[in-house]
Amino acid sequence: MVDSPLSVPFLDLRALHAPIQDEMDAAYQRVSRSGNFILGEEVAAFEEAFAAYCGVAYAIGVGSGLDAIHLVLRSLGLGPGDEVIVPANTYIATWLAVSLTGATPVPVDPLFRSANIDAEDIARALTPRTKAIVPVHFYGQPADMDPINALAEAHGLAVVEDAAQAHGARYKGRRTGSLGRAGAFSLYPGKNLGALGDGGVITTDDLELAEHLRALRNYGSPKKYAHPIQGVNSRLDALQAALLRVKLKHLDRWNARRREIAERLCDALSDLSDVALPHSEPWAEHVWHLFVLRHPKRDALQAALAARSIEALKHYPKAPHQCGAYAGHVAPGDLPRAENFAANVLSLPIGPHLADAQVEFLIQGVRDACASL
Numbered sequence: 001m002v003d004s005p006l007s008v009p010f011l012d013l014r015a016l017h018a019p020i021q022d023e024m025d026a027a028y029q030r031v032s033r034s035g036n037f038i039l040g041e042e043v044a045a046f047e048e049a050f051a052a053y054c055g056v057a058y059a060i061g062v063g064s065g066l067d068a069i070h071l072v073l074r075s076l077g078l079g080p081g082d083e084v085i086v087p088a089n090t091y092i093a094t095w096l097a098v099s100l101t102g103a104t105p106v107p108v109d110p111l112f113r114s115a116n117i118d119a120e121d122i123a124r125a126l127t128p129r130t131k132a133i134v135p136v137h138f139y140g141q142p143a144d145m146d147p148i149n150a151l152a153e154a155h156g157l158a159v160v161e162d163a164a165q166a167h168g169a170r171y172k173g174r175r176t177g178s179l180g181r182a183g184a185f186s187l188y189p190g191k192n193l194g195a196l197g198d199g200g201v202i203t204t205d206d207l208e209l210a211e212h213l214r215a216l217r218n219y220g221s222p223k224k225y226a227h228p229i230q231g232v233n234s235r236l237d238a239l240q241a242a243l244l245r246v247k248l249k250h251l252d253r254w255n256a257r258r259r260e261i262a263e264r265l266c267d268a269l270s271d272l273s274d275v276a277l278p279h280s281e282p283w284a285e286h287v288w289h290l291f292v293l294r295h296p297k298r299d300a301l302q303a304a305l306a307a308r309s310i311e312a313l314k315h316y317p318k319a320p321h322q323c324g325a326y327a328g329h330v331a332p333g334d335l336p337r338a339e340n341f342a343a344n345v346l347s348l349p350i351g352p353h354l355a356d357a358q359v360e361f362l363i364q365g366v367r368d369a370c371a372s373l
């Protein structure tokens with residue numbers, strides 16, 4: 001065999017979509033020819049399919065993952081003076097969704113083991129102003145929800161899942177999105193279930209909340225020209241809904257492939273001494289949106305991988321409190337574990353776009369890169 005120069009891109013949506021391109025094209029043609037582009041049957045059909053997939057009664061398509069979290073919190077009546085518990089190490093969107101309501105995000109440091117927040121640490125952050133908890137199923141692994149829900153119940157708090165990284169993941173057999181008062185998903189193209197543009201979806205079993213959200217996303221309008229509440233324009237496009245319904249049929253297979261790659265990586269890299277590999281909990285069915293390791297020379301490792309045509313990224317190089325947007329929000333040194341994550345995390349490429357040969361090339365590349373540091 002001649003030299004076949006392999007490379008391992010972090011994400012390759014063209015490779016992901018290639019096997020289902022005909023199905024996607026048919027959905028595009030159907031919507032394009034229908035002349036109906038806002039809400040309507042396509043959005044309702046995706047909402048029904050996604051609700052059934054998650055095991056909940058209702059799903060509401062919205063404009064983005066940020067809007068999904070924000071609109072749920074708004075529907076729950078959160079506003080200035082209220083506090084909402086959020087992970088310290090999450091993507092900044094979780095915090096911004098809280099801030100958009102006027103409420104204050106109160107960060108809780110994650111566990112090193114799972115990168116998720118835990119009921120014991122949350123309990124210490126509660127005050128009389130706390131109204132809600134937004135656990136994030138970070139990297140695709142559900143947070144330990146039973147103790148979080150028990151704590152919330154004891155204190156009369158709402159639990160809203162940020163499931164933007166965890167489509168299809170299960171906690172003790174139940175899907176994310178069905179584990180709290182409501183679940184908020186992003187449908188950003190790179191997520192495990194992604195549109196061909198921006199999108200988001202909310203899941204809930206609460207009829208009243210679902211109806212409020214349906215109005216809220218559409219100018220506060222439950223029916224044409226009635227505006228009992230002040231809403232926004234945050235609707236999932238009909239075209240995106242049609243494409244998402246095609247992609248949803250493949251999600252379990254794609255997630256299974258992610259798990260297979262993650263198991264191979266964990267197995268093949270377990271002897272590398274400086275590498276802290278991701279840990280998956282026995283009660284979690286992890287969907288590996290990201291494969292995040294920690295390494296004391298993270299930047300050098302990233303560069304050594306890049307030199308070997310392997311694209312590794314940082315999720316995330318700064319915690320929200322280390323960004324200008326939240327300057328002064330947290331006392332220096334208050335969130336040591338989130339800062340440790342920010343300084344040491346590196347995400348290896350993972351996903352159904354990777355062929356076995358690329359996975360083996362990735363493993364050898366990580367081993368060689370580590371040895372070179």
Ligand SMILES: *Cc1c(COP(=O)(O)O)cnc(C)c1O
Nearest residue numbers: 064065066091093164186187188
């Ligand atoms: C991607 C993401 C979001 C935001 O989703 P958008 O669709 O980009 O608005 C929120 N929370 C987490 C944890 C995410 O990873």
